[in-house]
Amino acid sequence: MHPSSAKIMDLLGAHGLHSQVRTLTDSTRTAAEAAAALGCEVGAIASSLVFVADGAPILVLTSGSHRVDTDLLARQIGARVISRADAATVRGATGQPIGGVAPVGHANPIPTYIDVELKKHGELWAAAGTPHSVFEIAYEDLLSLTGATEVSVEEGVTAE
Numbered sequence: 001m002h003p004s005s006a007k008i009m010d011l012l013g014a015h016g017l018h019s020q021v022r023t024l025t026d027s028t029r030t031a032a033e034a035a036a037a038l039g040c041e042v043g044a045i046a047s048s049l050v051f052v053a054d055g056a057p058i059l060v061l062t063s064g065s066h067r068v069d070t071d072l073l074a075r076q077i078g079a080r081v082i083s084r085a086d087a088a089t090v091r092g093a094t095g096q097p098i099g100g101v102a103p104v105g106h107a108n109p110i111p112t113y114i115d116v117e118l119k120k121h122g123e124l125w126a127a128a129g130t131p132h133s134v135f136e137i138a139y140e141d142l143l144s145l146t147g148a149t150e151v152s153v154e155e156g157v158t159a160e
Helices: 003-014 031-038 070-077 087-094 116-120 139-146
Strands: 021-023 045-053 056-063 082-084 112-115 123-127 133-138 149-151
Touching: 003 021, 003 133, 031 045, 031 123, 045 070, 045 087, 056 087, 056 116, 070 082, 070 149, 112 116, 112 139, 116 139, 123 139, 133 139
Parallel strands: 045 123, 056 112, 112 149
Antiparallel strands: 021 133, 045 056, 045 082, 123 133
């Protein structure tokens, strides 16, 4: 198992979660690839996306079926400007590559937000530190594990 994935397994275990990291032969770099490899709905993929909000990195855990409306997100978190992070920023903030960013196990603490749309799916799949590794987790466990703040990333979907 890749060291990044082993770190995720250790973090899950330390939080009393019994999820296992799965290493797949198919890429899980995109939500569509992950869903195809796992045989689940794209919406059940909890994509970990890094953005830059007013110059600082943030992590947004979003449903694979959503695109993040950065203006909507900015209004909710009180940021002036949010933009997509480049590969170097993603790696620097998380220690993980684009396409393999896990919701936890980052190089440094990073403010984390979670798409309320993910609540609609019983089990979620998230990257485990590499573009070929994933783990299964329930929404409430993901929320607790990450300490994320609930947000809506698309108009018409509201936080409860």
